[in-house]
């Protein structure tokens with residue numbers, strides 16, 4: 223009997239990302255004083271796929287002086303205005319993709335969103351991987367700041383009816399609150415910002431630390447500022463004994479840093495030092 227020989231060259235071929243899609247703004251809606259929903263459409267969006275809650279897209283914005291972004295090419299310059307956002311809703315029948323932007327006041331994406339108007343064009347890459355809901359779990363703790371609000375909203379909408387979710391969201395004030403829908407039983411509380419100098423999400427951190435529901439939680443999802451998420455992750459692992467597999471933590475932005483890497487899981491190494499997040503995924507190349 224002959225043995226199967228190992229492949230000569232087992233190195234997998236590099237994963238080929240589809241090129242980013244040209245997307246045209248069709249509607250702009252102010253959801254709260256600090257949150258804008260931009261609805262995109264366009265022929266190329268027809269191939270977009272909804273891959274589940276808490277996924278992400280790479281948004282390529284026009285460079286200074288451009289009316290629309292140039293599709294990236296292997297030989298061309300790398301676009302500089304690339305940022306990570308959450309697909310909030312995709313309606314294939316209407317060919318519409320909603321993205322909810324926080325207007326935090328700095329940075330090209332926040333500034334672009336504050337002036338967005340129908341007819342404007344961006345490029346959209348992705349979607350990247352989503353949050354996998356554990357269908358066997360019943361008790362969830364879900365927390366984040368406003369940048370995670372779109373992800374949290376999609377997760378809550380995807381939870382099964384048997385689930386119970388304790389939800390804590392940090393915002394500036396009551397005007398930032400939006401309705402959240404879910405088949406699950408929700409205990410939602412909005413916490414208002416009380417940051418100390420140089421620190422973000424202190425109110426969220428305190429709310430999570432003091433949460434009685436943590437004692438029974440089977441799954442925890444937290445996304446917020448990168449340093450805050452590390453503090454909370456350490457607390458969950460070291461003081462509350464959570465298994466790393468039952469928590470998902472994501473650094474969505476970092477104080478003082480533009481374009482914080484999108485693959486930031488808020489982890490520490492075995493010596494308790496923060497593991498630097500991977501660099502942002504390069505925008506999909508045009509083929």
Ligand SMILES: Cc1cc2nc3c(=O)[nH]c(=O)nc-3n(C[C@H](O)[C@H](O)[C@H](O)COP(=O)(O)OP(=O)(O)OC[C@H]3O[C@@H](n4cnc5c(N)ncnc54)[C@H](O)[C@@H]3O)c2cc1C
Nearest residue numbers: 307308324326328329330331332369476477478479480481
């Ligand atoms: C997977 C993922 C999904 C995300 N989904 C969303 C989403 O759906 N909606 C959304 O609004 N954001 C989302 N974010 C966060 C968003 O990518 C960042 O806030 C990003 O920095 C915004 O880009 P910018 O060009 O406005 O600012 P940047 O140029 O990146 O930063 C400029 C300055 O603004 C500061 N800054 C950035 N964000 C904030 C903030 N929220 N509050 C205060 N200061 C800030 C930075 O520290 C920096 O000093 C997501 C991030 C990730 C990783």
